[in-house]
Amino acid sequence: MADIVAGGKGGSGAGRGPGAVKCGICSRRVLVKDKALQCEICLVWYHCSCEQIDDQAYNLICDTGKTDPLFHYFCSKQCNKPASKFLRSLIELESEVQKLSGKFAEMESRVAQVDSRMEEMASGKFTPAMIETVKEISLVHATGNASGKQNEVASLIRATTMEELAEMEDRGRRKTNVLVFGLGEDKEKTMDDRRKEDEKRVGQLLKAIELEQKTPMDLRRLGVYAVGNEKVRPLRLTFNSEASRNEVVAAFYRAKKAAGRVGEQGGNGDLVLTRLGMRRDLTPKERVDEAALFEELRRRRQESQNSGDQYANWILRRGKIENVCRYPQGDAK
Structure with missing residues (x-):
């Protein structure tokens, strides 16, 4: 908390002689008897009357002093708006860092899965398809024509392994996604406006299934956008975890079974759960x-x-x- 000049609290001018500092607004001297505060950023002193700080707010700050980290004073002349903008940016940055940490943890998990699969292969644990190819190798050896066939089968094993690894990675990318079918789509608006409308509809859908707090990290319409096309494109929602996705899907089908209904804003009629579909994102x-x-x-x-x-x-x-x-x-x- 900034130093305070009032009633013996904080001294005058942070240790200077009485009247050695001037108000950043009226330029008059700030005396020990004056009610004044020092901005924590520019360190300039301001009369409370010049800053339009009433006695109640001033007394509250004086009572807490430096003991309460929740109270801060930034002058309205030049520091308050930049400070607020900086704090908002800091909060947004922290949120983005948390998202990146989550994605990094997911990548580590995928790498661990691939390493585990390779270790299993190295130790002789093969899939049924691989076992069949090994049997084929044995048969080729028995007929005395193994050379070219061995290379062919080895290539088949490598291709099968790569396909399985690619499938694992694809499932990992989709495991927090859910697809919504039949949710109205505006066809005559800009991309930004359409996205805002989709965000509204998703909010109403989550409200209808009583999971308003499960806001998706991202949403996207699948397929090519075309003006005049009456077909509604599926909407893909991405949540922060597989557990959140499963919770949303389960809640949707519970609400749909109960034939729930909620009013929808935006001129697209009622959002009828029984006319919507939802499923996880399959490879x-x-x-x-x-x-x-x-x-x-x-x-x-x-x-x-x-x-x-x-x-x-x-x-x-x-x-x-x-x-x-x-x-x-x-x-x-």
């Missing part, structure tokens, strides 16, 4: 695998229907197809 390989699962699910449901099994209830749960219906005793299939 191309994960999307292919998921499509195969849904095809198998459709096949099993069709088989149950064709066989007259009215109790069957096939669902997809955690990457597996299950029949969750309870059959009457003696009818289980």
Whole structure:
């Protein structure tokens, strides 16, 4: 806290003789009896009357003195605005540093995964695909035609390993993302205006699922923007952790199941949760695998229907197809 000239607190002019300093506004001398404060940045003294500081605020500062780090005085003449701007910039910088620290930790985790995978390979732990290629090598040796085939199989092993590593990295990049489908999009505004509207809609969506505090770190529309195209592009949200992403997805489906509804600003009608979709951001390989699962699910449901099994209830749960219906005793299939 800056030195104070009043009632015997702080002396006069920080140790100078009485009247040795002048007010930075009126240029009159600052006496021991005057109510005045010294700016912490420019170190110039100011009469409280010149700075329009009332007695209540002045007395509060005098009572706390240098014992309370929450009270600071910056003169309105030249220091207050730069100080406020500096503090805001400092807070923003600290926030960016925290984000970078999080990304660095994520990169370290990915490197550790790759190192672990390479150690497993070095110790002889191979994937099923690699085991099949090793069997093929043995077969080639048995036929006496191993030379060219060995090189081909070795290349296949390297390619398979690189594909698996690339898939791991891609999943790592997407693990905090979630995709929202059906959320209205303005087509006639500038890019900045469209982003602001998307931020509003996301805020309303999070409010509807009672997770307003889970603000995404980033949001982005996927696909090419085209004026006049009525199709609404998916919106990708990036959260600060995989746990936050999972929490948002779970809350969305709970609210959607309850058929929640919340009013939306911006002239795009009501935000109806039952008309929206949400899912985690899958890699191309994960999307292919998921499509195969849904095809198998459709096949099993069709088989149950064709066989007259009215109790069957096939669902997809955690990457597996299950029949969750309870059959009457003696009818289980």
